[in-house]
Amino acid sequence: MVEVVLFTQETCGACETQRLENEGIEDEFPDVEFREVDVQRDLATAGEYGVRKTPTTLVYADGERVEEFVGVVEREDLEGAIRSATARRSGLAHRLASVLRG
Numbered sequence: 001m002v003e004v005v006l007f008t009q010e011t012c013g014a015c016e017t018q019r020l021e022n023e024g025i026e027d028e029f030p031d032v033e034f035r036e037v038d039v040q041r042d043l044a045t046a047g048e049y050g051v052r053k054t055p056t057t058l059v060y061a062d063g064e065r066v067e068e069f070v071g072v073v074e075r076e077d078l079e080g081a082i083r084s085a086t087a088r089r090s091g092l093a094h095r096l097a098s099v100l101r102g
Helices: 013-022 043-049 075-101
Strands: 002-008 033-038 056-061 064-070
Touching: 002 013, 002 043, 002 075, 013 075, 033 043, 056 075, 064 075
Parallel strands: 002 033
Antiparallel strands: 002 056, 056 064
C-alpha cells in the first residue's frame, strides 16, 4: 500500500498553500491512501512520525518511509514520489511472487 500523510496546523499559511497544491490529487491516484494530520489536534501522531515542522508530507510504500518533504512541495515532485513509491511497491510484489513460485 502507498500512503501519503500531510502534517498541517490551522494557523499555518504554508499549509493552506500545500492543501491547494494537493487539490484533486486523490483522483489521480485512486489506489493511494491520503491522510492529513493537524499537529495541534493530534500532537501524539506527529511525535510518532517525528514531525516537527508544518507542512510536512511523508510518502510510504508498504509501511516504509520512502520520501519526506518539509515545507511546501511542488505538485510535480509529490506526484513523482508517489509514482516512485508505487513502482517500488509493484517491484517488491513481483519479486515476492517470483520467490514463491520458485
